[in-house]
Amino acid sequence: MGLKLFNTLSRSVQDFAPLAPPKVGMYCCGPTVYDFAHIGNWRTFVFADLIRRYLEFKNFQVTHVMNITDIEDKIIKRVRETKTTLPEFTGKFESAFFADMKMLNCLAPHQTPRATEHIPEIISLIEKLIARGIAYKAADGSVYFSIGKYRGCGCNYGQLLKLNFDEMRAGERVKSDEYAKESIADFALWKSRVPDDGEIFWPSPFGEGRPGWHIECSAMSMKIFGASFDLHLGGEDLIFPHHEDEIAQSEGATQKPFVKYWLHGTHLLVEGKKMSKSLGNFFTLRDLLAKGFTGREIRYLLLTAHYRETFNFTLEGLSGARTALARIDECIGKLRELAGENMALPHENDNLILNLSTALDDDLNISRAWAAVFEWVRETNLWYNSQFQNETLEARAGRAKLAAIKLAAWEKIDSVLGIGVKIETEIPIEILEFANARAEAKKSRDFKKSDAIRDELKLKGWTIEDTPKGARLKKL
Numbered sequence: 001m002g003l004k005l006f007n008t009l010s011r012s013v014q015d016f017a018p019l020a021p022p023k024v025g026m027y028c029c030g031p032t033v034y035d036f037a038h039i040g041n042w043r044t045f046v047f048a049d050l051i052r053r054y055l056e057f058k059n060f061q062v063t064h065v066m067n068i069t070d071i072e073d074k075i076i077k078r079v080r081e082t083k084t085t086l087p088e089f090t091g092k093f094e095s096a097f098f099a100d101m102k103m104l105n106c107l108a109p110h111q112t113p114r115a116t117e118h119i120p121e122i123i124s125l126i127e128k129l130i131a132r133g134i135a136y137k138a139a140d141g142s143v144y145f146s147i148g149k150y151r152g153c154g155c156n157y158g159q160l161l162k163l164n165f166d167e168m169r170a171g172e173r174v175k176s177d178e179y180a181k182e183s184i185a186d187f188a189l190w191k192s193r194v195p196d197d198g199e200i201f202w203p204s205p206f207g208e209g210r211p212g213w214h215i216e217c218s219a220m221s222m223k224i225f226g227a228s229f230d231l232h233l234g235g236e237d238l239i240f241p242h243h244e245d246e247i248a249q250s251e252g253a254t255q256k257p258f259v260k261y262w263l264h265g266t267h268l269l270v271e272g273k274k275m276s277k278s279l280g281n282f283f284t285l286r287d288l289l290a291k292g293f294t295g296r297e298i299r300y301l302l303l304t305a306h307y308r309e310t311f312n313f314t315l316e317g318l319s320g321a322r323t324a325l326a327r328i329d330e331c332i333g334k335l336r337e338l339a340g341e342n343m344a345l346p347h348e349n350d351n352l353i354l355n356l357s358t359a360l361d362d363d364l365n366i367s368r369a370w371a372a373v374f375e376w377v378r379e380t381n382l383w384y385n386s387q388f389q390n391e392t393l394e395a396r397a398g399r400a401k402l403a404a405i406k407l408a409a410w411e412k413i414d415s416v417l418g419i420g421v422k423i424e425t426e427i428p429i430e431i432l433e434f435a436n437a438r439a440e441a442k443k444s445r446d447f448k449k450s451d452a453i454r455d456e457l458k459l460k461g462w463t464i465e466d467t468p469k470g471a472r473l474k475k476l
């Protein structure tokens with residue numbers, strides 16, 4: 001059976017047939033780097049990681065691209081408030097994002113283009129749209145995309161949502177500060193420089209300013225993949241207006257179909273409610289790590305629900321994840337011990353591998369995939385416990401070989417799930433950062449500060465020992 005996925009564009013489950021197999025171009029809207037990413041954001045990135053890993057498991061050659069939005073209204077505001085520079089400010093959150101991504105064992109995308117490094121591509125795309133008559137410069141100096149002109153050319157705005165576009169835009173009216181545009185539905189491609197922007201602007205044929213958010217993704221994805229590519233992913237909150245606008249800009253400029261399959265992950269509830277800071281259920285990855293959970297447990301929990309299902313993320317669920325992972329670890333531990341030095345390849349028709357791929361081929365039916373994993377754990381435990389007594393040396397050697405084959409099957413499916421096996425001492429990200437800060441303080445002979453950090457670490461349940469090989473962290 002081949003892979004089937006739910007395409008938001010057709011609102012149906014379709015066979016996945018890339019434009020130029022075995023190559024697959026996959027673009028996932030990345031973070032806006034003005035703060036730490038929260039657990040809802042991470043659901044989308046873990047989902048993108050699952051798709052990428054599964055396509056690779058099926059021998060597709062995936063090029064995974066994720067943009068970094070490093071210029072945007074909120075970023076400019078924070079740069080102003082914190083009196084830093086744009087690269088200093090965004091650089092900090094960008095590196096935090098990649099550290100978090102690693103903590104969740106997400107594979108690094110092959111390319112992570114930054115918006116600020118693609119201003120020429122963005123400008124040339126806007127010029128194309130102006131030349132085609134579907135973008136215009138308004139009295140305020142900004143350039144807007146004209147939805148009316150775009151539809152006038154026979155193009156369809158609203159391909160993803162299939163709603164009346166006037167209705168869709170109505171809600172935006174209140175927050176809209178763009179009075180100069182011809183129609184309320186139009187959106188900004190280039191925002192002209194205003195005093196609040198400070199030194200954050202670029203010269204352009206339309207005047208000084210900066211790009212709008214939507215045009216960044218069109219320009220960067222088409223630079224890498226060309227006019228058309230296979231897969232575009234994001235959270236469902238991006239369907240409108242972000243993805244709808246991406247389609248309009250791209251197809252308006254090239255007159256070719258932009259993306260073949262649009263995949264959207266559903267949002268997350270935390271403790272049964274929409275995440276919000278005032279409800280106290282707003283968690284960044286770091287907040288959860290500070291509560292003593294591991295990146296592996298968080299990844300597992302995020303991976304237990306189907307991507308199109310509203311998922312209720314709870315701390316109790318995380319404790320459950322710990323128990324579930326312990327069952328897997330125990331089983332793998334037994335197999336490792338039994339296999340010893342034996343190495344093997346998985347059987348061609350291995351049940352675990354077949355069951356996983358049957359489940360995931362069906363629009364990534366992850367619940368069925370986990371059911372297959374735990375059934376395998378149960379069977380493996382029974383097998384391990386069954387013939388252990390009075391075993392001949394020959395029988396024991398045969399079992400060791402079989403254990404190695406089973407381990408190989410596990411490793412094959414774990415290339416998709418990415419949960420691995422337990423690492424002996426998993427040191428939380430925050431504790432690592434404290435240790436780094438202490439090392440810095442010691443280097444600059446600020447012993448008062450290094451002692452203060454050591455005390456703080458103690459409060460968090462960690463001790464730091466100075467050894468001839470350097471500082472070593474130990475859990476109290």
Ligand SMILES: [Zn+2]
Nearest residue numbers: 029030217242
């Ligand atoms: Zn995007």
